[in-house]
Each structure stands twice: as C-alpha cells, then as structure tokens.
Amino acid sequence: MLKEIKVYRDLMGANEEWAQKTRDVLKEKNITMVNIIGSPGAGKTALLEKTHALLATDTRFAVLEGDVETTRDAERLAPLNIPVSQLLTDGACHLEAKLVHYALLDLPLNDLDMVIVENVGNLVCPAEFDIGEKAKIAVLSVTEGEDKALKYPLLFREAEAVVVSKTDLLPHIPFNLEACLAAIKQINAQTSIFTLSSLTGDGLEAWVQWLKSIR
Numbered sequence: 001m002l003k004e005i006k007v008y009r010d011l012m013g014a015n016e017e018w019a020q021k022t023r024d025v026l027k028e029k030n031i032t033m034v035n036i037i038g039s040p041g042a043g044k045t046a047l048l049e050k051t052h053a054l055l056a057t058d059t060r061f062a063v064l065e066g067d068v069e070t071t072r073d074a075e076r077l078a079p080l081n082i083p084v085s086q087l088l089t090d091g092a093c094h095l096e097a098k099l100v101h102y103a104l105l106d107l108p109l110n111d112l113d114m115v116i117v118e119n120v121g122n123l124v125c126p127a128e129f130d131i132g133e134k135a136k137i138a139v140l141s142v143t144e145g146e147d148k149a150l151k152y153p154l155l156f157r158e159a160e161a162v163v164v165s166k167t168d169l170l171p172h173i174p175f176n177l178e179a180c181l182a183a184i185k186q187i188n189a190q191t192s193i194f195t196l197s198s199l200t201g202d203g204l205e206a207w208v209q210w211l212k213s214i215r
C-alpha cells in the first residue's frame with residue numbers, strides 16, 4: 001500500500017479563503033475588525049482594558065482573545081461587560097482565519113460596530129496570517145528595545161498603526177524613543193504611531209480616536 005503523502009502547500013490558500021469569508025461577514029454586518037499583535041507581555045490586554053472606557057462611549061465592540069493556553073486574558077476583560085471569547089491555539093504561535101471565523105459567528109453581530117482580536121503573543125507568526133481584519137496593529141513596549149521594527153520588519157510593514165506602550169517606564173530604562181520611532185518609520189513611513197501608557201492613561205485618547213476613525 002502506498003504511504004499517504006501529506007501536502008501542505010494549500011495551507012495559506014485555505015487560510016485566505018476563511019479570511020475572505022470573515023471579510024464578507026464583516027462587510028455584511030458593517031463591522032470593523034482589527035488584529036492586535038505584539039510580544040508576550042507587550043501590554044496588549046492592558047491596552048484593551050484601558051481602551052474600553054474611551055471606546056465604549058459610542059462604539060459597540062467585542063474582543064476575541066487569542067492565546068496558546070488558558071482563559072486568563074478573557075477573564076481579565078470579562079468585568080467590562082462586553083462580549084469576550086477566548087480562542088486557544090493549543091500550541092500554535094498565531095491565530096488562523098478559520099478559528100477566528102467561527103468565533104466571530106458566535107458573537108452578537110447585529111449589536112456590534114467593532115471586533116478587536118488580540119493575537120497570540122509573538123512578533124513573527126501572527127503577521128503572516130491574514131484573519132480577515134481591516135487593520136493590523138502592532139504593540140511594542142519600551143522595555144523590548146528600540147530596534148524591534150528593524151528585527152521583525154514584516155509586522156511593522158503590515159501594521160496600519162503601531163502602539164509604543166509603557167511610556168511611563170521611560171525614565172527608568174535605557175531606551176531611545178527617538179531611535180525607536182525612527183526605526184518604525186524606516187520600515188513603514190505611512191503607519192500611524194501612538195506612544196502611550198495604559199498605566200497612567202497618557203496618550204490613550206489619540207489612540208482611541210484613531211481606532212474610531214478607521215470605522
């Protein structure tokens with residue numbers, strides 16, 4: 001008997017089909033979906049916790065939390081009283097479009113203006129997988145070093161916006177903010193850049209205004 005040969009060439013193609021199905025649903029329901037990508041610990045969930053107060057005033061939104069394991073991030077957002085689901089990849093370093101699609105269909109789509117996806121913490125893989133989002137948003141904290149846009153260019157090239165987070169820590173660490181912003185602009189001159197602190201709230205307003213503007 002011939003040994004079965006598994007062919008993976010169509011993996012990305014299949015992902016693209018699911019992403020397109022998601023785009024169709026989002027268009028039909030007039031919902032904007034964004035895909036937040038950054039390292040583990042960059043402050044993605046903290047950003048969502050703080051974004052809520054300013055965004056929820058006039059935007060009905062849900063969050064899809066991507067992680068390898070645990071429902072910890074969804075539990076953090078549960079008190080906010082918005083629809084939140086946890087998407088678990090069971091080891092994979094990124095969300096795939098099919099998983100996002102089915103989680104999306106379970107949301108109350110008739111009552112939403114926006115869906116925010118927090119991707120699995122990783123600067124490489126999530127940038128390679130289209131999930132049907134309108135915009136990718138990179139989150140880079142000041143403790144990660146100013147050169148990350150140069151070292152992980154795909155994410156920063158693809159990002160419609162870059163959030164440089166944890167600016168409250170700047171006085172305490174050797175980090176050249178100007179060099180960081182220059183590196184981001186070198187990779188993507190068009191991207192919108194927001195420097196903010198989820199701890200103090202500094203800079204949050206401009207970020208949320210931008211988020212509303214892409215509706």
Ligand SMILES: Nc1nc2c(ncn2[C@@H]2O[C@H](COP(=O)(O)OP(=O)(O)O)[C@@H](O)[C@H]2O)c(=O)[nH]1
Pocket residue numbers: 038039040041042043044045046047121165166167168169196197198199200
């Ligand atoms: N000082 C400071 N710490 C922050 C800020 N945002 C997040 N953190 C901390 O950074 C750690 C990781 O945050 P989290 O939101 O879980 O990051 P995620 O893994 O990207 O979702 C937590 O200990 C947060 O309290 C910030 O703006 N300033």
Ligand SMILES: [Mg+2]
Pocket residue numbers: 044045046073118
């Ligand atoms: Mg998180």
